[in-house]
Amino acid sequence: MKIGSTLVIIFVMLCSIIPVAAVEPEEILRDPILEQRARSLSQGLRCLVCQNQSIDDSNADLARDLRAVVRERLKLGYTDAQVLDYVVARYGEFVLLNPRLNSRTALLWLGPILILSFGIIGILIWFHQRNLADTNCLTIEEENQFSSLITEKPEKEHDG
Amino acid sequence: MGSNFRWSYFLPAVIVLSLASLFWFYLDDIKNGKSVQDLPSALINKPIPTFQLPGIENKDKGFSSEALIGKVTLVNIWSSWCPPCRAEHKFLMQLADKGIPIYGINYKDNPHDAKKFLSQLGNPYKSIGADRNGRVTIDWGVYGYPETFIIDKSGYIRYRHIGPIMGDDLTHKIRPIYKALSK
Numbered sequence: 001m002k003i004g005s006t007l008v009i010i011f012v013m014l015c016s017i018i019p020v021a022a023v024e025p026e027e028i029l030r031d032p033i034l035e036q037r038a039r040s041l042s043q044g045l046r047c048l049v050c051q052n053q054s055i056d057d058s059n060a061d062l063a064r065d066l067r068a069v070v071r072e073r074l075k076l077g078y079t080d081a082q083v084l085d086y087v088v089a090r091y092g093e094f095v096l097l098n099p100r101l102n103s104r105t106a107l108l109w110l111g112p113i114l115i116l117s118f119g120i121i122g123i124l125i126w127f128h129q130r131n132l133a134d135t136n137c138l139t140i141e142e143e144n145q146f147s148s149l150i151t152e153k154p155e156k157e158h159d160g
Numbered sequence: 161m162g163s164n165f166r167w168s169y170f171l172p173a174v175i176v177l178s179l180a181s182l183f184w185f186y187l188d189d190i191k192n193g194k195s196v197q198d199l200p201s202a203l204i205n206k207p208i209p210t211f212q213l214p215g216i217e218n219k220d221k222g223f224s225s226e227a228l229i230g231k232v233t234l235v236n237i238w239s240s241w242c243p244p245c246r247a248e249h250k251f252l253m254q255l256a257d258k259g260i261p262i263y264g265i266n267y268k269d270n271p272h273d274a275k276k277f278l279s280q281l282g283n284p285y286k287s288i289g290a291d292r293n294g295r296v297t298i299d300w301g302v303y304g305y306p307e308t309f310i311i312d313k314s315g316y317i318r319y320r321h322i323g324p325i326m327g328d329d330l331t332h333k334i335r336p337i338y339k340a341l342s343k
Contacts, residue, residue, distance in 0.1 A: 010214055048303035048304075049303055049304070061268075061294075062294075062298075062303055065293075065294045065295070065298060066298065069295070070296060088202065089202060090202060090203070090298060090299060090300075090301040091299070091301050092202035092302070093202075
């Protein structure tokens with residue numbers, strides 16, 4: 001049993017390692033929990049050399065150094081938030097791939113909601129106006145009267 | 161209903177015009193030599209990081225952050241393997257000739273190559289610290305090479321130049337800022 005569960009753990013760990021291109025084996029921390037935290041933090045930090053990759057994905061020299069910095073800080077007992085603050089203090093908020101919500105990023109975060117609500121309001125107005133236009137048409141009663149008039153007409157012609 | 165209808169005719173034009181002015185605004189930035197990739201420094205108007213670096217070779221004296229306190233200084237991050245560093249070097253020499261104190265951080269360089277670079281192109285630096293593992297450079301928030309910072313007398317970062325300093329930058333940025341801070 002013990003060997004089995006160890007093998008499962010090794011297998012799971014290997015699975016989490018194989019898809020990673022950038023993190024080199026010697027960078028990986030011995031403590032799997034710390035390593036997991038390092039990985040998820042790295043995935044949220046922008047590599048500033050190749051600006052749309054995270055430092056976890058990037059092979060750039062600077063990304064490698066930043067991964068090491070993240071791991072060093074974790075080993076020193078920093079919390080996740082403290083590690084991010086450490087990097088942000090040096091590289092600014094831009095380094096976060098998931099920007100924080102504050103006065104400068106409010107438009108970024110709330111923009112889609114604003115645009116969506118403009119769209120919904122627009123559609124509501126459009127429907128409202130269409131409904132108003134519909135009231136100018138015939139009611140069901142009038143419609144029936146009209147169609148009966150049309151269908152009656154040829155009969156009358158036959159009679160006459 | 162009639163007036164509503166007319167308003168919606170103008171909407172596409174309004175959108176196009178506002179986008180055009182936005183693009184024009186950014187285009188103007190690029191024309192003035194600002195790259196879209198240049199990031200605002202998180203360290204502007206912040207105190208310099210504290211550090212202590214050894215020299216390029218063991219016998220050389222290095223330099224520490226204390227050297228930057230008390231006078232207006234330039235800090236230049238360079239490496240012999242970085243072509244733009246080579247390109248800007250003669251402008252650093254010009255600044256040094258005018259008596260402007262420049263301190264160098266030699267980023268992840270081979271000591272032999274760094275020495276060769278300086279003996280070929282001249283040494284504009286008052287002193288040079290070798291940042292072999294790149295940690296001090298990270299403390300400066302640097303992500304490309306070269307970069308140059310202007311530090312005021314009390315050790316606050318007042319200006320950051322990303323990329324090589326060229327002739328225009330000397331007359332339009334580095335010298336005026338240095339002069340203003342030296343007053």
